[in-house]
Amino acid sequence: MPNLILRVVSKILIPPIIIFALYVQFHGDFGPGGGFQAGVIFSAAFILYALVFGLDAAENVISTSVLRFLASLGVLIYAGVGIATVFLGGNYLEYTVLASTQVAGQHLGILLVELGVGITVFSVMLLIFFTFAAKGRA
Template sequence: MSDHLILRIIAKMFIPFILLFALYVQFHGDYGPGGGFQAGVIFASALILYTLIFGLKTAMRVVSPTALRILAASGVLLYGGTGVACMVRGGNFLNYSMLSDTPLAGQHLGIFLIELGVGTTVFAVMVMLFYAFSGRKGPEV
């Protein structure tokens, strides 16, 4: 892959913009289209592009499978923990109004935390699946 200089340069130029767009989709999710799932997939696509251009071993040094497992678990815990925090404060599971002094502030905080948990989990699982399938050898033709 070292002979594909143009692909490497273009990828290095585009990956930061893909990541920036993923962050925009993540943080704009409670005000318009987008949110955690879409942002997680876009974020994962940036790492998948990096893997396709620079190789699987290089990508695994950037984001290791262990880090991906921790991120996936952290996202699920953030999602569930938000619901449990609502219950501890006297509401129902995922009743965001209980997370703050005012219901509107609680709604914004709850949606933000839920979407962040979903985005983190989706990113990690998508990349783990890609790593798992890209490391396999196909049948010899």
């Protein structure tokens, strides 16, 4: 039975950490932040959970096979946006062709690309942590 104070405090802390990560992810256009930072903060919430409640509990929340899928999905979203712009008649990663106006297209493109970055960074960080922790347990 782990420390009661640690369990209660981490349960209070994890939701704000996740909300903050989402804020950093989607507010990166206006303030400091973006996909890299958001992905790291998002994975920090899960790492805190794994440190306090154990690796098995954390792997029940999100399994390594899901993380492997997500790690490739993020890269695929980023590269896929580039492919989509090519099919829409632009250059690779030329977001302007994604929407009717240039500003709207750029906005959509940057949002999608940052989402891809965030997903990949989140899942790779967590995957590395899980791999190391599982190796240490064995």
